[in-house]
Amino acid sequence: MLVGIVFWGLAVVAVAAGAAVFVVDSMARATYALALSFIAVGVQILLLGQSYLGIITILMMVMEMAVMAVYMVMFMGMNPALMPMDMTHGKKTAIGASAGVFVLLAAGALLVPWPERRGAPPEDLTRALGLEIMGEKMLVMAVVGPVMVATIVAGVVLAAHRTRYDRLGDDLRRRPADDPQPGGVGR
Amino acid sequence: MTLEAVLVVAAALFAVGLYGALSQQVVVMVMMGLELMINGVLLAAAGFWWFLAPDPSGQVLLLVVLAAMTVEMAMGFAVATLLHRRRQTDMTDMAEELSR
Amino acid sequence: MAESVVTTVPGGWAVLAGILLCGLAFFAVALDAALSARAQGTGGGWGAPLGRAARLLRQRRRSTVAADTLLWRIGGAGMLVGAFLMIAVIPLGEWTLADLDVGVVWFNTVDVMVWALVWLAGWGANSAHGLVGGYRFLAHGVAYELPLMFALVAPAIAAGSLSVGEVAAAQDGVWFVVWMPVAFLVFLVGVTGFSVWGPFAPALAADIGGGVLAELSGVDRLVLQAGRYLFLTAGAAFSVPLFLGGGAGPVLPGWAWVLVKSVLVLAVLVWLRRRIPLLRPDRFMEIGWVVLLPAAVLQDLVVSLVVVWKG
Numbered sequence: 001m002l003v004g005i006v007f008w009g010l011a012v013v014a015v016a017a018g019a020a021v022f023v024v025d026s027m028a029r030a031t032y033a034l035a036l037s038f039i040a041v042g043v044q045i046l047l048l049g050q051s052y053l054g055i056i057t058i059l060m061m062v063m064e065m066a067v068m069a070v071y072m073v074m075f076m077g078m079n080p081a082l083m084p085m086d087m088t089h090g091k092k093t094a095i096g097a098s099a100g101v102f103v104l105l106a107a108g109a110l111l112v113p114w115p116e117r118r119g120a121p122p123e124d125l126t127r128a129l130g131l132e133i134m135g136e137k138m139l140v141m142a143v144v145g146p147v148m149v150a151t152i153v154a155g156v157v158l159a160a161h162r163t164r165y166d167r168l169g170d171d172l173r174r175r176p177a178d179d180p181q182p183g184g185v186g187r
Numbered sequence: 188m189t190l191e192a193v194l195v196v197a198a199a200l201f202a203v204g205l206y207g208a209l210s211q212q213v214v215v216m217v218m219m220g221l222e223l224m225i226n227g228v229l230l231a232a233a234g235f236w237w238f239l240a241p242d243p244s245g246q247v248l249l250l251v252v253l254a255a256m257t258v259e260m261a262m263g264f265a266v267a268t269l270l271h272r273r274r275q276t277d278m279t280d281m282a283e284e285l286s287r
Numbered sequence: 288m289a290e291s292v293v294t295t296v297p298g299g300w301a302v303l304a305g306i307l308l309c310g311l312a313f314f315a316v317a318l319d320a321a322l323s324a325r326a327q328g329t330g331g332g333w334g335a336p337l338g339r340a341a342r343l344l345r346q347r348r349r350s351t352v353a354a355d356t357l358l359w360r361i362g363g364a365g366m367l368v369g370a371f372l373m374i375a376v377i378p379l380g381e382w383t384l385a386d387l388d389v390g391v392v393w394f395n396t397v398d399v400m401v402w403a404l405v406w407l408a409g410w411g412a413n414s415a416h417g418l419v420g421g422y423r424f425l426a427h428g429v430a431y432e433l434p435l436m437f438a439l440v441a442p443a444i445a446a447g448s449l450s451v452g453e454v455a456a457a458q459d460g461v462w463f464v465v466w467m468p469v470a471f472l473v474f475l476v477g478v479t480g481f482s483v484w485g486p487f488a489p490a491l492a493a494d495i496g497g498g499v500l501a502e503l504s505g506v507d508r509l510v511l512q513a514g515r516y517l518f519l520t521a522g523a524a525f526s527v528p529l530f531l532g533g534g535a536g537p538v539l540p541g542w543a544w545v546l547v548k549s550v551l552v553l554a555v556l557v558w559l560r561r562r563i564p565l566l567r568p569d570r571f572m573e574i575g576w577v578v579l580l581p582a583a584v585l586q587d588l589v590v591s592l593v594v595v596w597k598g
Binding site: 003004007008011014015018019021022030031034037038041044045047048049050053054056057060064067068071072074075076087088089090091093094095097098099101102105106108109110114115117118119120121122125128129131132133136137140141144147148151152154155156158159161 | 188190191193194196197198200201202203204205206207209213214215218219220222223229233234238239240241243247250254256257258260261262264265266267269271272
């Protein structure tokens with residue numbers, strides 16, 4: 001009973017905060033509304049018995065939104081943007097499409113005869129998850145790892161505006177490198 | 188708290204995110220919409236796991252969803268930065284040739 | 288779940304835990320004030336923070352044009368609340384408030400909250416100086432957070448558990464600080480980092496008119512300042528179960544040893560503040576990624592090898 005009340009309370013927070021992202025005028029408020037939505041979902045995942053994944057969701061998303069806020073301010077350039085704005089296109093189509101998708105998904109959720117629960121959760125879930133990642137499902141993680149590395153490299157390549165020739169000269173011999181921002185270890 | 192309840196909430200999150208991803212003009216706001224959609228997927232996956240088949244291997248799926256979310260963010264930021272530098276814009280409408 | 292190594296006490300004891308945290312934090316403030324007074328050659332100093340706090344309580348709130356008050360207040364008050372959330376998983380000897388099976392990750396989550404809170408406190412005032420301070424903190428955050436995360440991994444690997452109580456219990460005989468000193472140092476760097484304190488205070492530095500603190504006045508300023516010291520205290524206390532053997536020690540009972548060790552770590556941190564210069568974010572960024580992060584990862588590798596070798 002209590003779990004049910006908490007769940008619905010969190011559900012309202014999650015969806016309302018999610019909607020607020022596209023309603024509020026301030027970039028900071030939009031970003032942190034999304035963070036709040038993620039925190040609510042993280043706690044719901046905790047309620048669903050998955051302590052590690054719930055907490056890690058909150059951890060990652062708060063961090064991500066802190067960085068997101070920086071990008072919002074950097075790109076939207078209307079500091080501090082407590083002024084009304086409407087930067088949308090095709091609003092009617094979007095509302096129609098999303099309402100249609102919601103009806104479809106919700107109807108599916110309510111009408112599909114879901115099978116009975118099979119099996120029971122292991123006693124120490126976090127340990128079981130760790131053993132799973134390091135055992136049977138290691139291939140998944142072995143794929144995710146390189147994908148992450150590739151993402152880091154690709155992200156830096158796309159975003160950086162200086163190449164090694166800018167840093168080290170045409171023959172790559174200049175030492176120390178010519179950086180706009182000198183680092184702390186004196187490379 | 189039943190599977191149906193969890194899925195309806197997840198569907199609502201997904202729909203709100205879809206609205207944002209379709210309607211917003213600013214790249215970063217589109218990304219927020221995508222994040223919200225993945226948020227819904229995450230909740231639905233957690234619900235399926237708990238109510239249908241609570242064995243540890245299902246949890247790996249949630250980890251993969253989280254990983255997908257970080258990849259999406261990182262690449263989104265990188266492309267947004269590149270777009271901003273080359274075009275001085277942050278609007279999706281100004282980057283139409285990316286769709287051709 | 289296996290038999291728990293710590294006893295979970297009823298929620299009412301949280302009040303006592305909170306009082307203990309406040310007491311330790313006040314000790315840190317008073318020690319810092321006393322050291323300052325000695326450095327300046329004036330006497331006393333222990334009571335000075337009380338006077339400053341009383342003055343802030345009486346001060347009227349200043350407000351700025353078009354401030355985002357909601358986010359501003361969340362930023363300040365969150366710092367105060369966060370530290371209390373952090374200590375919930377620290378076992379005091381054999382008692383703990385919450386025996387989470389992922390206590391170490393819980394700690395990490397709360398310290399990541401600080402990213403958001405400090406930035407919000409800087410943003411809310413609608414002042415350029417505050418925002419610059421918030422950005423400086425995020426830059427520091429990017430540099431200290433990853434090494435801190437990998438430092439937290441080391442004791443968890445060695446104990447084979449993410450539960451703080453079990454990590455403390457696993458140090459039967461040899462404390463983790465003995466064979467993972469690098470992780471311990473990186474952890475302390477992280478603690479000062481998320482407390483926006485000492486060498487990590489450029490976000491509040493005088494060259495940007497106080498940064499995040501620039502427009503904060505009265506109670507709000509007091510709350511944020513207290514939050515920083517509470518976080519420092521909570522971080523120092525967390526190093527005890529993680530690296531310093533928890534409640535292990537001769538003669539005294541476990542809870543007393545936890546307090547004694549926390550006070551010692553805290554005192555060393557406060558004393559060190561005068562010995563280490565302010566770390567500029569742009570400089571520390573490279574130190575964090577090029578020195579601290581590989582060092583922490585190597586430490587994890589060594590710990591893993593030892594664990595595998597011992598079977």
